[in-house]
Amino acid sequence: MDNVAGRVAFVTGAASGIGLGMTRAFLNAGMKVMLADIEQKALDRTMATLRQALPSNRSDDVASVVVDVAERHSVFQAANATLETFGKIHAVCNNAGVTSGGHIEDCTEGDWKWVIGVNFLGVIHGCQAFIPHIKRQGEGGHIVNTSSMAGVLGGMPDWAPYNSTKYSVVGLTEVIRQEGREGGYGASVLCPGGVATNIFDAPRNRGDQYGPQQSTVARDVSADDIRKGLNPDIVGRLVLEAVLADRLFIFTDPRLKGRVERRHEKMMLDFEWAANSKALTESGAPGASKKS
Numbered sequence: 001m002d003n004v005a006g007r008v009a010f011v012t013g014a015a016s017g018i019g020l021g022m023t024r025a026f027l028n029a030g031m032k033v034m035l036a037d038i039e040q041k042a043l044d045r046t047m048a049t050l051r052q053a054l055p056s057n058r059s060d061d062v063a064s065v066v067v068d069v070a071e072r073h074s075v076f077q078a079a080n081a082t083l084e085t086f087g088k089i090h091a092v093c094n095n096a097g098v099t100s101g102g103h104i105e106d107c108t109e110g111d112w113k114w115v116i117g118v119n120f121l122g123v124i125h126g127c128q129a130f131i132p133h134i135k136r137q138g139e140g141g142h143i144v145n146t147s148s149m150a151g152v153l154g155g156m157p158d159w160a161p162y163n164s165t166k167y168s169v170v171g172l173t174e175v176i177r178q179e180g181r182e183g184g185y186g187a188s189v190l191c192p193g194g195v196a197t198n199i200f201d202a203p204r205n206r207g208d209q210y211g212p213q214q215s216t217v218a219r220d221v222s223a224d225d226i227r228k229g230l231n232p233d234i235v236g237r238l239v240l241e242a243v244l245a246d247r248l249f250i251f252t253d254p255r256l257k258g259r260v261e262r263r264h265e266k267m268m269l270d271f272e273w274a275a276n277s278k279a280l281t282e283s284g285a286p287g288a289s290k291k292s
């Protein structure tokens with residue numbers, strides 16, 4: 001997308017944190033935004049604040065819909081509501097996310113179902129509900145899926161459900177970006193480092209069907225890291241800039257580059273090890289080092 005004024009965005013998790021930051025950035029750039037969130041009260045509060053900040057002739061540029069992104073039908077209903085309200089859709093931000101932690105053997109089935117449902121299925125639902133409309137419109141568009149640095153760094157102990165879903169979002173977005181070349185839309189994956197949001201209070205939105213939550217935190221990330229994190233409004237502005245520049249990865253903390261490099265260096269070492277392994281060299285497998 002190279003021009004966003006007057007275009008329509010749909011943002012999940014828009015009542016708080018990064019989703020709200022994106023919403024503000026899009027509104028400031030002249031876009032119309034459908035805020036989607038599971039929390040009705042937070043949505044109402046946010047809507048009132050946003051409307052107050054907009055000039056009176058733009059108060060209809062924001063609307064809201066309650067959605068549970070883990071439920072496919074709920075996201076499709078929200079997509080219909082967006083098209084009924086604004087007539088079009090151009091930018092889709094599948095951003096709602098939750099966190100649950102604990103040793104792998106302690107993570108319950110409910111932990112997995114909840115985190116996969118919101119963080120990964122939620123992204124799939126948003127793509128499937130909106131991409132056909134973006135293609136049909138033929139005006140271009142962009143998908144922004146929120147992953148995390150937990151989707152590109154090496155494994156983070158005590159955070160298997162979160163870590164796994166964030167890797168999945170990176171993989172899915174890379175596929176969608178390729179498919180978008182034919183479909184006439186772009187795709188980016190947002191990989192935030194610490195951002196000052198309410199993410200560590202995620203259990204507030206855990207439905208009873210998932211059972212009680214044991215732990216929220218990862219060994220490497222504390223609630224304090226999040227409290228001292230980047231202002232979500234800055235992340236919103238960065239996302240808009242990256243969409244206009246059609247970037248694949250949107251990183252919020254350039255200091256973490258070295259950790260990604262180290263992960264890739266370890267992978268390269270394991271390619272070399274495999275090329276010299278007995279199994280591949282002795283069998284003359286393709287790519288194996290030649291026996292001297």
Ligand SMILES: NC(=O)c1ccc[n+]([C@@H]2O[C@H](COP(=O)([O-])OP(=O)(O)OC[C@H]3O[C@@H](n4cnc5c(N)ncnc54)[C@H](O)[C@@H]3O)[C@@H](O)[C@H]2O)c1
Pocket residue numbers: 012013014015016017018019036037038039042067068069070095096097098118146147148149191192193194195196197198199200201202205226229
């Ligand atoms: N804050 C960080 O440091 C950080 C870092 C990396 C990635 N992220 C990711 O950023 C995204 C946004 O989180 P945040 O940090 O702004 O947290 P947040 O808790 O402030 O906002 C998340 C929003 O998602 C909503 N939500 C939760 N479950 C939902 C559901 N089932 N359906 C619809 N909405 C739901 C919540 O009500 C909330 O408004 C998440 O995907 C998170 O994993 C955050």
